[in-house]
Amino acid sequence: xxxxxxxxxxxxxxxxxxxxxxxxxxxxxxxxxxxxxxxxxxxxxxxxxxxxxxxxxxxxxxxxxxxxxxxxxxxxxxxxxxxxxxxxxxxxxxxxxxxxxxxxxxxxxxxxxxxxxxxxxxxxxxxxxxxxxxxxxxxxxxxxxxxxxxxxxxxxxxxxxxxxxxxxxxxxxxxxxxxxxxxxxxxxxxxxxxxxxxxxxxxxxxxxxxxxxxxxxxxxxxxxxxxxxxxxxxxxxxxxxxxxxxxxxxxxxxxxxxxxxxxxxxxxxxxxxxxxxxxxxxxxxxxxxxxxxxxxxxxxxxxxxxxxxxxxxxxxxxxxxxxxxxxxxxxxxxxxxxxxxxxxxxxxxxxxxxxxxxxxxxxxxxxxxxxxxxxxxxxxxxxxxxxxxxxxxxxxxxxxxxxxxxxxxxxxxxxxxxxxxxxxxxxxxxxxxxxxxxxxxxxxxxxxxxxxxxxxxxxxxxxxxxxxxxxxxxxxxxxxxxxxxxxxxxxxxxxxxxxxxxxxxxxxxxxxxxxxxxxxxxxxxxxxxxxxxxxxxxxxxxxxxxxxxxxxxxxxxxxxxxxxxxxxxxx
Amino acid sequence: xxxxxxxxxxxxxxxxxxxxxxxxxxxxxxxxxxxxxxxxxxxxxxxxxxxxxxxxxxxxxxxxxxxxxxxxxxx
Amino acid sequence: xxxxxxxxxxxxxxxxxxxxxxxxxxxxxxxxxxxxxxxxxxxxxxxxxxxxxxxxxxxxxxxxxxxxxxxxxxxxxxxxxxxxxxxxxxxxxxxxxxxxxxxxxxxxxxxxxxxxxxxxxxxxxxxxxxxxxxxxxxxxxxxxxxxxxxxxxxxxxxxxxxxxxxxxxxxxxxxxxxxxxxxxxxxxxxxxxxxxxxxxx
Numbered sequence: 001x002x003x004x005x006x007x008x009x010x011x012x013x014x015x016x017x018x019x020x021x022x023x024x025x026x027x028x029x030x031x032x033x034x035x036x037x038x039x040x041x042x043x044x045x046x047x048x049x050x051x052x053x054x055x056x057x058x059x060x061x062x063x064x065x066x067x068x069x070x071x072x073x074x075x076x077x078x079x080x081x082x083x084x085x086x087x088x089x090x091x092x093x094x095x096x097x098x099x100x101x102x103x104x105x106x107x108x109x110x111x112x113x114x115x116x117x118x119x120x121x122x123x124x125x126x127x128x129x130x131x132x133x134x135x136x137x138x139x140x141x142x143x144x145x146x147x148x149x150x151x152x153x154x155x156x157x158x159x160x161x162x163x164x165x166x167x168x169x170x171x172x173x174x175x176x177x178x179x180x181x182x183x184x185x186x187x188x189x190x191x192x193x194x195x196x197x198x199x200x201x202x203x204x205x206x207x208x209x210x211x212x213x214x215x216x217x218x219x220x221x222x223x224x225x226x227x228x229x230x231x232x233x234x235x236x237x238x239x240x241x242x243x244x245x246x247x248x249x250x251x252x253x254x255x256x257x258x259x260x261x262x263x264x265x266x267x268x269x270x271x272x273x274x275x276x277x278x279x280x281x282x283x284x285x286x287x288x289x290x291x292x293x294x295x296x297x298x299x300x301x302x303x304x305x306x307x308x309x310x311x312x313x314x315x316x317x318x319x320x321x322x323x324x325x326x327x328x329x330x331x332x333x334x335x336x337x338x339x340x341x342x343x344x345x346x347x348x349x350x351x352x353x354x355x356x357x358x359x360x361x362x363x364x365x366x367x368x369x370x371x372x373x374x375x376x377x378x379x380x381x382x383x384x385x386x387x388x389x390x391x392x393x394x395x396x397x398x399x400x401x402x403x404x405x406x407x408x409x410x411x412x413x414x415x416x417x418x419x420x421x422x423x424x425x426x427x428x429x430x431x432x433x434x435x436x437x438x439x440x441x442x443x444x445x446x447x448x449x450x451x452x453x454x455x456x457x458x459x460x461x462x463x464x465x466x467x468x469x470x471x472x473x474x475x476x477x478x479x480x481x482x483x484x485x486x487x488x489x490x491x492x493x494x495x496x497x498x499x500x501x502x503x504x505x506x507x508x509x510x511x512x513x514x515x516x517x518x519x520x521x522x523x524x525x526x527x528x529x530x531x532x533x534x535x536x537x538x539x540x541x542x543x544x545x546x547x548x549x550x551x552x553x554x555x556x557x558x559x560x561x562x563x564x565x566x567x568x569x570x571x
Numbered sequence: 572x573x574x575x576x577x578x579x580x581x582x583x584x585x586x587x588x589x590x591x592x593x594x595x596x597x598x599x600x601x602x603x604x605x606x607x608x609x610x611x612x613x614x615x616x617x618x619x620x621x622x623x624x625x626x627x628x629x630x631x632x633x634x635x636x637x638x639x640x641x642x643x644x645x646x
Numbered sequence: 647x648x649x650x651x652x653x654x655x656x657x658x659x660x661x662x663x664x665x666x667x668x669x670x671x672x673x674x675x676x677x678x679x680x681x682x683x684x685x686x687x688x689x690x691x692x693x694x695x696x697x698x699x700x701x702x703x704x705x706x707x708x709x710x711x712x713x714x715x716x717x718x719x720x721x722x723x724x725x726x727x728x729x730x731x732x733x734x735x736x737x738x739x740x741x742x743x744x745x746x747x748x749x750x751x752x753x754x755x756x757x758x759x760x761x762x763x764x765x766x767x768x769x770x771x772x773x774x775x776x777x778x779x780x781x782x783x784x785x786x787x788x789x790x791x792x793x794x795x796x797x798x799x800x801x802x803x804x805x806x807x808x809x810x811x812x813x814x815x816x817x818x819x820x821x822x823x824x825x826x827x828x829x830x831x832x833x834x835x836x837x838x839x840x841x842x843x844x845x846x847x
Contacts, residue, residue, distance in 0.1 A: 111655075113654055115654060116668065116672060178676075182675045185671075186671045189671060190656050190661050191654070191655060217624060217678065217679060218682075221617065221682055223686070224686030224690065225686065225690075227687075227785060235781075235784075237778070239781060254775065255776060255781075259606055261610050261693070262693045265617075316621055327604070328607060329607035332607075332614060605698075605699070609697035610697075612693070613696075614689075616685070617685055617689040620688070620689070621685070624678045624681050634664075635664055638662065638663050638664070642662055
């Protein structure tokens with residue numbers, strides 16, 4: 001269909017078409033998401049039943065990782081570090097930005113392609129290279145990176161060779177996202193269709209625009225930090241190594257004079273905006289789906305746009321709230337505590353707008369809508385539990401406990417990943433011309449919702465009891481953990497069941513794609529934004545004629561109109 | 572008795588060794604440690620770089636708005 | 647299926663609202679991210695310097711005359727780059743060739759001086775691992791040298807095989823030289839900052 005009359009290689013592999021690149025991103029990232037999820041399933045066995053061999057799978061892991069099927073502490077650390085890295089940098093962000101952003105932005109702004117199609121292709125291939133580098137790192141001597149996904153020195157500076165590979169992989173991923181974000185911003189600024197002013201942009205495009213700015217400006221300091229850590233590891237400098245460091249009883253032979261604080265400073269300058277890189281496109285997807293399925297205009301479109309801009313700006317100046325316990329001093333703690341409290345306001349404004357939009361709508365409860373709706377309370381829980389962490393004094397108790405794990409997983413797992421599922425169910429008809437099965441979708445949604453909560457809710461209890469997140473045996477050595485350790489079994493059961501209930505989704509995806517008949521409609525959800533005005537699936541060049549835009553993005557149920565939706569391209 | 576002794580010991584420790592007063596938020600209770608001062612300046616430095624870039628983008632946005640108003644409206 | 651219009655707008659002419667063509671906006675955005683890259687590195691410099699018990703004066707380790715020569719060289723190359731850009735806008739290709747050639751030569755001079763400086767450091771057993779001053783010196787100048795190399799390769803391409811576009815599509819070629827010039831000026835500005843912080847302060 002796409003790019004007729006060209007060879008398969010040019011059409012589907014080395015294509016510069018934004019839709020093909022988007023699909024490539026999507027498929028690759030889904031595989032990484034699954035892989036990262038599997039790493040977590042192994043970790044959950046070790047936490048639920050410490051020191052017992054993993055049934056069936058254990059024997060395949062190899063003697064240097066899990067002798068007799070029992071996970072070694074070093075391997076557990078690898079699993080933890082790589083789970084975080086793969087899920088965030090190779091799974092969720094490429095799906096939200098690479099896949100949804102690439103596929104939808106040009107369609108939603110009425111452009112024939114991205115502004116720089118070749119850069120777009122380069123961005124995907126660097127991403128893939130980075131991803132493969134990360135995978136290869138499992139097989140270098142000493143295994144993959146095992147200093148946590150935050151790669152804190154001095155541990156990361158003296159870790160095994162896997163850490164160097166990790167850094168190289170990160171450089172690839174950073175380059176890829178840099179190319180992507182330049183492309184996105186230029187596309188949104190330059191290629192908007194005639195009449196599509198900024199205040200007529202769909203909220204998804206706004207969210208992606210702000211996200212791209214975050215990627216553009218937040219990633220380079222991490223690249224700087226990565227370069228410095230590479231220096232530390234390869235050229236034996238001591239950017240992050242203090243003087244007089246003793247490792248395994250031996251004084252480390254380095255000049256000293258650096259500090260781990262410097263790494264945290266540079267790392268979290270990326271780390272915090274990265275949270276919003278994950279969150280904002282999810283909000284965009286959810287907004288599109290909710291407003292389509294309530295059949296009424298969005299409550300407070302302008303407020304949401306201003307909130308998302310403010311959110312983007314604020315997300316740059318909260319990074320040191322990850323560093324309250326590093327000894328950086330009370331003056332900085334006070335500053336960053338204040339900004340952290342402030343940043344919750346625009347998030348709540350957006351969430352409130354979405355909730356208020358529901359009022360008086362005639363809601364269609366289809367699968368994408370269910371996922372989108374469940375995003376709201378799940379993100380609410382994730383966000384509200386973050387507030388205590390933002391207070392320096394409370395953070396002294398909660399820092400690095402399972403409470404933190406529960407908090408940010410509520411945002412990225414039942415929050416963001418539900419938004420991704422919602423987006424896949426919602427835009428699948430546009431991408432393939434076929435619809436996904438509704439019953440399988442419901443079979444995917446309801447168990448996922450309950451099991452996600454079953455996994456992460458008990459973590460708050462464990463964290464409040466003070467259980468540290470980085471322990472190989474889940475904290476069996478500690479008296480204060482004894483009362484809550486039994487929860488680990490339940491959590492792990494929920495995690496494995498959650499894996500089971502992803503099968504309906506995978507079956508649904510493949511089965512729907514293989515279906516013979518096509519939905520004849522270009523606009524099956526009766527939506528208003530421009531992507532539904534394109535042919536299905538959109539050919540190379542996207543539109544039969546370059547569309548003109550006459551109205552705002554969400555004109556549903558306009559009084560006096562013939563139908564309950566008025567597309568943006570309708571005069 | 573032992574409780575009283577503990578209290579006295581703690582009071583003595585609080586007065587005599589400043590390290591006990593340290594909480595994990597600052598180095599040994601000394602927030603004027605050179606590392607603290609350094610991280611403050613490092614934060615300020617990065618914020619300045621960010622500010623420069625954001626001011627530039629802000630100006631660009633305003634510029635676009637001005638230009639948009641100059642272009643005759645067709646729709 | 648009807649033939650789709652796949653041409654991407656504003657690749658050569660500017661969009662009226664933004665006053666920029668695509669590549670120029672792209673280059674500005676790239677430079678913004680570069681500001682943050684060097685911002686991060688400078689932030690590391692500030693941290694290391696302030697946290698250090700003892701910080702050597704730059705002039706006691708680095709050679710200010712060599713640094714000054716390099717500064718002059720790079721500023722001159724910036725000027726020739728601008729002249730090249732102006733020449734190609736007026737379709738004066740001979741002038742353009744001379745000026746861009748000079749820019750490339752000056753970049754080579756810069757790199758030679760820099761490698762001489764590095765060699766001198768190494769011959770005095772001053773490596774990145776010797777102390778944090780040298781570490782951040784090599785990190786900052788090393789990243790900058792990579793940028794100079796990148797610019798050199800691009801300029802050499804436009805001087806050599808890339809210059810054919812000058813005849814076929816002069817407006818597009820002028821755009822390319824313009825954004826290459828933007829990048830080159832940025833590299834120059836970064837060097838001036840580096841010179842001031844590392845050598846003089």
